[in-house]
Amino acid sequence: MTTRITELLGIKYPILQGGMAWIAETTLASAVTNAGGLGIIAGGSAPIDYLRDQIRKTKASVGDKPFGVNIMLMSPNAEELAQLVIDEGVPVVTTGAGNAGKYMAAWKEAGIKVIPVVPSVALAKRMERAGADAVVAEGTESGGHIGENTTMCLVPQVVDAVEIPVIAAGGIADGRGIAASFMLGAEGVQLGTRFLAAEECQIHPTYKELVVKAKDTDSIVTGRTTGHPCRNVKTKFSKKLASGEMNGSITPDEFEQITLGSLRKAVQDGNLDEGSFLCGAIAGMVTKVEPAKDMIEEMFSQAEALLNK
Ligand code: TUI
Numbered sequence: 001m002t003t004r005i006t007e008l009l010g011i012k013y014p015i016l017q018g019g020m021a022w023i024a025e026t027t028l029a030s031a032v033t034n035a036g037g038l039g040i041i042a043g044g045s046a047p048i049d050y051l052r053d054q055i056r057k058t059k060a061s062v063g064d065k066p067f068g069v070n071i072m073l074m075s076p077n078a079e080e081l082a083q084l085v086i087d088e089g090v091p092v093v094t095t096g097a098g099n100a101g102k103y104m105a106a107w108k109e110a111g112i113k114v115i116p117v118v119p120s121v122a123l124a125k126r127m128e129r130a131g132a133d134a135v136v137a138e139g140t141e142s143g144g145h146i147g148e149n150t151t152m153c154l155v156p157q158v159v160d161a162v163e164i165p166v167i168a169a170g171g172i173a174d175g176r177g178i179a180a181s182f183m184l185g186a187e188g189v190q191l192g193t194r195f196l197a198a199e200e201c202q203i204h205p206t207y208k209e210l211v212v213k214a215k216d217t218d219s220i221v222t223g224r225t226t227g228h229p230c231r232n233v234k235t236k237f238s239k240k241l242a243s244g245e246m247n248g249s250i251t252p253d254e255f256e257q258i259t260l261g262s263l264r265k266a267v268q269d270g271n272l273d274e275g276s277f278l279c280g281a282i283a284g285m286v287t288k289v290e291p292a293k294d295m296i297e298e299m300f301s302q303a304e305a306l307l308n309k
Helices: 004-009 026-034 048-062 078-087 101-109 121-130 151-161 175-183 205-213 236-247 252-259 262-269 281-285 292-308
Strands: 015-017 039-042 067-072 092-096 113-118 135-138 166-169 188-191 219-222 230-233
Touching: 015 026, 015 039, 015 292, 026 039, 026 048, 026 067, 026 292, 039 048, 048 067, 048 078, 067 078, 078 101, 101 113, 101 121, 113 121, 121 135, 121 151, 135 151, 151 166, 175 188, 175 292, 219 236, 236 252
Parallel strands: 015 188, 039 067, 067 092, 092 113, 113 135, 135 166, 166 188
Antiparallel strands: 219 230
């Protein structure tokens, strides 16, 4: 499947693995890259030495194949991580949770392919003007920090608004979702939650089990009162947060305090009482754990069959 995304990035399959904070580390990213997609390491708010080590390990396991680093723009150390990707010669950068404009010139100067993740047409256009190579149009079905518009509505509007290639994200779980994204005009896809069930994904077994066992109604959005809504697996903890926000018993400040460090508690400890298990609305469609390579090959053979029909 050749698109402007496979050509831009030099990959076999037009698929990116989401740069999920605390989750997307070198083992998963290397597996996705080695399977012919684009593996991405999460910058999140990782210490600089940790991220440098992750980048070097990935280089060692993928050879000359490309990989990316995601810079979470709300992170307090975004600036130093933005410089690290230049110093380490990272080939591709994706960004989330903010406007990447500030770093664009330096990244482009360093020869980095820059792909901002955007929740709106306005930000997609701004990123194109700033020099982005492509954009990920991410619908509210996705996991983690989300915008308001849905993938079905956002992707075609972004496709019409920009000339650069568009990658669809949010709500894509299988070959049907990939084929649908292409019908909307996307030239690639980014999947996060589906890769939580990759054998190579290093999250706590409790996290994996929650995702694999979830059904269609098992995702919930918390954090709306803070202005940073996040989609999670429905657990006692996330339900308590959402209802506390609704009835005013948890103020936005209290919400921030309660959830500080909660993603780490989910990913590393599988802590059901205090952990935020971020996941997308597709959780009900993720039913088995398998190697990333099998996932990718199976999804693209299904997508190609559907698109050829
Ligand atoms: O960034 C993501 N997903 C994420 S980031 C994350 S870590 C986090 N945890 C709690 C609160 C906030 C972040 C977990 N998941 N996806 C890409 C994305 N970007 N979704 C939404 C946005 C976004 C939102 C507002 C991008 C830009 C924006 O405003 C830009 C502006 O105009 O300044």
